[in-house]
Amino acid sequence: MSQPHVDRRRLLAAAALLAVGSARAQEDTFRIGLLAPMSGPFASTGRQMEAAARLYLAKHGDKVAGKRIELIVKDDTGTPDQAKRLAQELIVNDKVKVLAGFGLTPLAFATAPIATQAKTPMVVTAAATSSITEASPFIVRTSFTAAQVVTTLADWARRDGIKRVTSLVTDYAPGIDAEKYFSERFIAGGGQIVEAVRVPLRNPDFAPFLQRVRDAKPAALFAFVPAGVGSALMKQFTERGLDKAGIRLIAEGSVTDDDILNAMGDAALGVVTAHHYSAAHPSAANKAFVEAFGAATGGLRPNFMAVGAWDGMRVICEAAKVAQGAGGQALLDAMKGQSFESPRGPVTIDPATRDVVHNVYIRKVEKSAGQWWNQEFATVPNVKDPGKAKP
Numbered sequence: 001m002s003q004p005h006v007d008r009r010r011l012l013a014a015a016a017l018l019a020v021g022s023a024r025a026q027e028d029t030f031r032i033g034l035l036a037p038m039s040g041p042f043a044s045t046g047r048q049m050e051a052a053a054r055l056y057l058a059k060h061g062d063k064v065a066g067k068r069i070e071l072i073v074k075d076d077t078g079t080p081d082q083a084k085r086l087a088q089e090l091i092v093n094d095k096v097k098v099l100a101g102f103g104l105t106p107l108a109f110a111t112a113p114i115a116t117q118a119k120t121p122m123v124v125t126a127a128a129t130s131s132i133t134e135a136s137p138f139i140v141r142t143s144f145t146a147a148q149v150v151t152t153l154a155d156w157a158r159r160d161g162i163k164r165v166t167s168l169v170t171d172y173a174p175g176i177d178a179e180k181y182f183s184e185r186f187i188a189g190g191g192q193i194v195e196a197v198r199v200p201l202r203n204p205d206f207a208p209f210l211q212r213v214r215d216a217k218p219a220a221l222f223a224f225v226p227a228g229v230g231s232a233l234m235k236q237f238t239e240r241g242l243d244k245a246g247i248r249l250i251a252e253g254s255v256t257d258d259d260i261l262n263a264m265g266d267a268a269l270g271v272v273t274a275h276h277y278s279a280a281h282p283s284a285a286n287k288a289f290v291e292a293f294g295a296a297t298g299g300l301r302p303n304f305m306a307v308g309a310w311d312g313m314r315v316i317c318e319a320a321k322v323a324q325g326a327g328g329q330a331l332l333d334a335m336k337g338q339s340f341e342s343p344r345g346p347v348t349i350d351p352a353t354r355d356v357v358h359n360v361y362i363r364k365v366e367k368s369a370g371q372w373w374n375q376e377f378a379t380v381p382n383v384k385d386p387g388k389a390k391p
């Protein structure tokens with residue numbers, strides 16, 4: 001009769017001990033939830049992000065303020081609902097102190113209200129639409145903005161004497177930013193936009209439109225497509241003979257993404273882009289990064305998605321030191337205003353906007369020693385997001 005009682009008491013005591021143990025383990029751990037597209041059409045982005053985040057911890061140690069840093073990686077499959085659900089789980093069940101990642105803009109927008117409600121910092125390491133940082137006061141960005149890079153490209157194009165341009169962008173928020181900021185700046189500089197076309201995010205077919213561009217014969221085609229999609233555009237651009245017709249391709253740097261540039265090969269030669277990171281950036285910090293990334297991944301070349309994640313981990317880990325392992329507002333405040341040397345060059349997190357300020361480089365695809373590179377040939381230093389400058 002008393003036996004079941006004793007058993008129940010023992011069980012309760014054991015459960016209590018376990019609970020104390022796991023609470024301690026939680027106190028001893030600083031968890032980071034990384035959301036990345038690990039499957040689906042944007043899986044190359046997820047692979048780059050995860051490899052860079054893990055490399056950062058391997059190089060800098062996984063301890064902060066006496067706690068072990070634990071990186072929890074979840075596959076958001078590139079869909080907003082999935083990202084939002086996983087973010088909720090990471091905060092409620094895994095008690096992460098910070099969310100990171102966001103390979104595509106719609107995922108960042110879907111998750112922003114969760115970050116606000118939970119007062120959990122959310123570090124956007126990939127997505128590039130200007131207004132993302134305004135979607136929650138808890139968002140900090142270490143990637144870039146499309147507006148930052150295409151305005152710089154528009155200035156270069158005018159200086160280079162390019163006058164008539166057709167614009168081609170992917171039909172979602174960063175593409176629309178790219179189209180708007182490029183054309184406004186280009187027209188203000190005396191240029192002319194012949195036509196502006198948008199293609200779908202999923203399964204775009206560039207061929208019918210490229211035929212029209214060929215007939216319209218602008219001086220250049222300006223393009224934005226997200227990381228990973230550039231090869232299809234480049235292939236069809238040359239297959240349709242636009243290069244032979246004397247039409248230049250100028251692009252937002254995602255088009256000649258370092259992850260796929262060698263696969264594009266000669267088709268990409270001479271393409272001029274503006275971006276914040278090239279694997280060919282000639283600094284000691286970048287050389288070390290490219291080498292370590294290759295060694296850790298069996299020879300992959302890091303792209304701007306890797307650098308965004310690497311710098312995101314830097315911002316998080318340094319902030320965690322200052323906040324002594326705390327999360328919430330203390331962690332967020334310690335992210336604002338950070339200034340450091342990234343593999344891309346100097347980076348600052350603007351304390352007023354929580355957005356990234358960095359150099360924008362003009363690059364040209366060149367071949368050297370059997371590989372293709374985005375070779376930087378001009379630098380505009382410390383570019384702020386023009387999307388924040390209210391009229």
Ligand code: PHB
Nearest residue numbers: 104105127128226227254
């Ligand atoms: C975005 O969704 O904001 C995005 C994704 C990939 C890019 C650029 C922007 O290469």
